[in-house]
Amino acid sequence: MINWLPSKEKGKREMEQRDRRAAIGTAAALLAGGVTVMAGSGPARATSSGELARESFRVVDRRGQQRFLASSSKPPIIVGGRTYPADQRQGPEGTYLIFNDGDGNEKGGITASSVGASLSLDYTNAQAITMATRWEGVHGAALLEMKHMPDPALPVGQVPAMPSRVQLGYSTPEGAFLVLSDSRGRPRIVLEIDGDDKPVIKVLDSEGEVVGQLPETPAGRRS
Template identity: 85%
Template sequence: MEQHDRRAVLGTAATLLAGGMTVLAGGPAQADASGEQARESFRVVDRRGRQRFLASSTKPPVIIGGRTYPADQRQGPEGTYLIFNDGDGSEKGGIVASSAGASLSLDYGNAQAITMAARWEGVHGAAMLEMKHMPDPALPVEQVPAMPPRVQLGYSTAEGAFLVLSDSRGRPRIVLEIDADDTPVIKVLDPEGNVTGRL
């Protein structure tokens, strides 16, 4: 490691320690041909031992409200995970990358709030920004029902570009779209999904 690289690493470690953070590397260390050590996870905890950041090459458990839920209860594919936690250790968002997509999510106290995602397969792809209805913040995470989307902004090679505004039950009420043939349309829908206005 060159001298300036050593200073950068030591400076980062000093900054983390001065802020009461400790860096923990998980999994057995294995040196590759270049001499660098490979690990399956990298975790930052505060002085109280609470996780504040996690980088993992496998799907990690979920920490919310002081409870840890097994990794198999986490939505999302196997891939690389970067998890952000608040001062109490509860997960508040993260980034996941897999061979077929990537996403960024930000959370309410007990549910996902915003998801930005991209997916692809061969020549087909899609990108979406979705904002969900906020649940009762007093509900424990295991009692939170599936929250409906309120805003969806997206694009796909099959459907074109679209913006969907939905009511509190997740029913689309206003849809703006430019389809795959470049035809634009604005639709207003009633609660049953019938189009009541079109432009």
């Protein structure tokens, strides 16, 4: 007996079979690392092109702890063993890839939206490194930022805002810059090439006053 299906339905069935084979192969690879379960959120739906679509894809380990999440919308936050609603997550709506540690706590992720993209890595209870880019029309900016580490014993809800220690960036109107700050977030060394391609190196005191600069101003004074 010949199993005949209309071409569109047959294509959909073939794609489903390929997806199942791919899932089995991926599951086998994950088993070797102790990750055993993969789960999609919500039923798979066929798109106008006949492809199967899901709004999110989640990988959990044998204990049911989330280890990875891919989502087409802003997801909840899992930190310190608690789950916080998605509206408490900073950042725009977009595509989210979330990485979790062995206890299920979020330790970093990638975000992509229509106005920018970012990658972040976390300390135990706070954000550590952010690499981001944004654009609007003919203007754009890129930034790598490293923040001060808080006391790791503090619960997430008690961690104060951590100051930035290193900022390396570029923007179309302002040029390129490197800012090194002290433990209170006060800029102390600034290297800059401004929008007119003029370079400058500044050393600042704790009050923000310039105490050394290259090149010096034409009058010999430091600005």
